[in-house]
Amino acid sequence: MKKAMSAQGTKMYLEDLTSAPTATGAIVSASASEPVYAVFDDVSKLKNGEPVLITGTGWPSLDNQSFVLQDLDVNGKSAALYGSDATEETAEFGDLSMWSLSTFIDLCARTYSVQQTPATSIDTTTLCDDEKTSLVGFRDPGTFTFDFFIDPTDPAYLALLAAYDDGEVRMLEVVYRNKAVRTLPVIVQSISETGGVDQAVAGSCTMKITGAPVLTQPPDSGQPAEQYNLSVTVTPASGDAPLHVTMQLTETGGAAAKYAIDWKDGSTVENLIGSKTTTHNYETVGSYEAAVTATVGNKAQPVVKANPVTVANAGG
Structure with a gap:
């Protein structure tokens, strides 16, 4: 306990309940896990350590409660809701899910x-x-x-x-x-x-x-990262267009909070949270190697490529 830090530059902010929120937005998806990992429509005004009010999810464990954001991933637009636990939720995540950030003085x-x-x-x-x-x-x-x-x-x-x-x-x-x-x-x-x-x-x-x-904790706090390994398997490895494939993620040496999946066919990068399997349709003839970036803690891991998938013309 010998390490010291100057108090100069420390900032203190108090929530102002009389003013309108500084930012609001939609929650795209959330994991039924402990803690909950949520994907937001916009994170440009969010920071680690800030409390956000959650509404409209249809999950009693989240609705009308404030949770402190941690492990904020700007690229993936996701964060963990500290202290949340949605493992008992069975209902579909609500389409009207919203978040709001209070004004602070x-x-x-x-x-x-x-x-x-x-x-x-x-x-x-x-x-x-x-x-x-x-x-x-x-x-x-x-x-x-x-x-x-x-x-x-x-x-x-x-x-x-x-x-x-x-x-x-x-x-x-x-x-x-x-x-x-x-x-x-x-x-x-x-x-x-x-x-x-x-x-x-x-x-x-x-x-x-x-x-x-x-x-x-701040980003890049100097804590040693776990030895993490990820393997990605896509099946079937070949077939006629449109080809419906399933991706299976297998990891050792830790557990990722989320995965960013680039299917390499021009489609939008998929953010996978709370699951290790997902599916996709390859509509166009060609050869594809999907790429996955896992986030462990608050650190993006090296990109891992899946096995090649070959999509043929159904007409031969």
């Missing part, structure tokens, strides 16, 4: 502190015991406090006051200078103000943490 703190309260100790000692006995009780998530300078006309300060007035749960993002993100659900409990001769007007805010923080 920049708190621009001077200093901050996260205080995590130890679990309570429950005394269970009786007169029959020879020594003290106890049980470990619930752990309090703690508080988040920060100091800041006050300008009473600043929209961010007014939004902070509104958060104090309504007492609703909001998401707080702490973005470190190395791009790691800590996301916490909080309630604004108190705001104080101080001032004096030769002093800037300053404030202090205390927020109650209401749940478990989510720590999202």
Whole structure:
């Protein structure tokens, strides 16, 4: 624990529930897995560590809940929804599935502190015991406090006051200078103000943490990658057009979150999530070698080619 990092450059953002979302869009597909991997129509405004609200999927495990994005793949337009579990879902994924990203205000703190309260100790000692006995009780998530300078006309300060007035749960993002993100659900409990001769007007805010923080690691965090291997088999290997083929993916040394499949016939790249098999129709005569790029964690693996497939003219 000797590695150090400067606090300078750390950013803090608080969700603003009174403003319209900064971005919305459709969810193309999602895996019935733990966690859920979702494919979005657009990820240009999304980042790792941000919470998005999910609606319209028809899956009770997802609908009207916010999930923190992790393993964001810009090219594949997909991400994992941290803490989600759709393994029990049996319904079809809804065609009206949507995501929305809330507006966040920049708190621009001077200093901050996260205080995590130890679990309570429950005394269970009786007169029959020879020594003290106890049980470990619930752990309090703690508080988040920060100091800041006050300008009473600043929209961010007014939004902070509104958060104090309504007492609703909001998401707080702490973005470190190395791009790691800590996301916490909080309630604004108190705001104080101080001032004096030769002093800037300053404030202090205390927020109650209401749940478990989510720590999202930055891309290329230096963690060693697993030794991962993928083999791709397409059957049948030959036939007349139009040829209906099945792709089977077999992997060792890890499990990919998703696969980008280029069928090499000019069709759109297919993003496969939550399955290791898929099908395709080759409509045109020719020879094709499909290529698959697997993503393990947040790293795209080297492209793996399938066996060649030859499509002949049905008329000979």
